[in-house]
Amino acid sequence: PGELGAALALREVIQRRAELEQWVLRGSDGELLRLYGLREVAAVKPLYRLLEGGDLLNTRSNERLEADHATGFYLDSHGNKVAPGFTVFAGTSNFAKVLTDPSIRGPFLEIFVWTVAFAGLTVLFTLAVGLVLASLLQWDLVRGKAFYRLMLILPYAVPAFISILVFRGLFNQNFGEINLLLNGLFGLRPDWFSDPTLARSMILMVNTWLGYPYMLLLCMGLLQAIPRDLYEASAMDGATPLDNLLKITLPLLIKPLAPLLIASFAFNFNNFVLITLLTRGGPDIIGATTPAGTTDLLVSYTYRIAFQDSGQNFALAAAIATLIFLVVGALAWLNLKLSKVKV
Known part of the structure; x- marks a missing residue:
């Protein structure tokens, strides 16, 4: 006791660092010393x-x-x-701030409306593209259907984050192939990432590309389940292809598709990866006191408030996350109600 032993090897010091940091030594002048580095101690006082x-x-x-x-x-x-x-304890002050503070309420409502519109338009566009392509693949005059099916479903096999990053490069204003093509044909160089309308249009186009193969697979399976006799009978009555679509195809597709469409809406309502990798929420909303962008969804808006752009307003982010939970919970309840099978 009172004598120093052999020094520990550096590897053992690292392994036992948590234990050594709990030790308190008293110096000759009475100061309390604690482990400061791997090989030194120092007087540590609370700031x-x-x-x-x-x-x-x-x-x-x-x-x-x-x-x-x-x-x-x-x-x-x-x-x-x-x-x-x-x-x-903040109580409901953050919920009240979302509804009463103009600098927060304005961006929040704009982002909320855009989130609903984005999710709804994505479902509409992907369903329309998937249904049209599935109908063409059901056409008897089309040859090489297996090849076309493979090529149309191929985007579904590519991981979404890779496709998003590829599109980010394609839409680059100065070097992107899309702008090079538009400039060569029409003399246009749209600024996809700075103009709010163009940025939102770009997001919808990219998300339609990512989502249509899923709707294509669903529609192909459901179209094959529709009896061909219905179309033959309508042809004998002189019905047009539009009549067949509105009176036979859509009524028989909507009911089984409804729960899946709601699930797709809920997924796109919280499509964090697309916004983060493609636009990062920009361009920013002018006059907002919180980090908010015109292409932000509620989920990316919440993330930026909590963790990015010097936000770190965890309480406000938690309040908005609660509102998101209520919306998604309502969609889940509606989905379960529509998918309930009556015996």
Whole structure:
């Protein structure tokens, strides 16, 4: 006791670091020493000391930090917030802020409307493209159906994140092949990533490409289940192809497709990967006090508030996430109700 033993090997120090950090040594002058590095100890003192009323005292500069119990942050002498703060009960204040603060309510409503429109239009476009292609593949005059099926379903085999990154390069304003083609044919070079309308149109086009093979597979299976006698009878009555579509095909497809369409809507309602990899939410909404972009969905908007663009407003992000949960929960309930089979 009282004598130093052989020094530990560096590997053993690393393995036992958690244990060594709990040790407290007393120096010759009475100072308490703790492990500071792998091979050294130092006097470690707490930077802040808690005062009465919840305020903090900086032991190094003797500056008093006032506790703001309304926001959960400490304020320095200039009124600036000092991170990380402390926990306070906010109640429903963040929900009220979403509905009453114009700088938050405006971007939130714009993003909410765009999220619903994006999910709805994606379902509509993918269903339309998938149904048209499936109908063409059912046509008896088409030869080489197996080859066409393979080529049309091939985009479904490519991982979505790879396709999204490829499209990001294709839509590049200066070097993208799409703009090079448009410039050569019409003299146009659209700025897909800076114009809100063009950015949203680009997102819908890319998502339609990613989603139509799924609808194609569904429609191909359902079209094969429709009796051919119905079309033969309608042909004898002089029905047009449009009549067959509106009076035979769609009525027989919609009912079994309804739960799947709702599931597709819910998936695209929270399509975080597409927005993050393609536009990162941009272009930004002017005048918003929170990180918000014109192509943001609610889920990407929530993520940016909590983790990106110097947001770190976890309470507000949690409130918006609760609203997303309510919407998706309602869609799940509707899906279960529509898919319920009556015996």
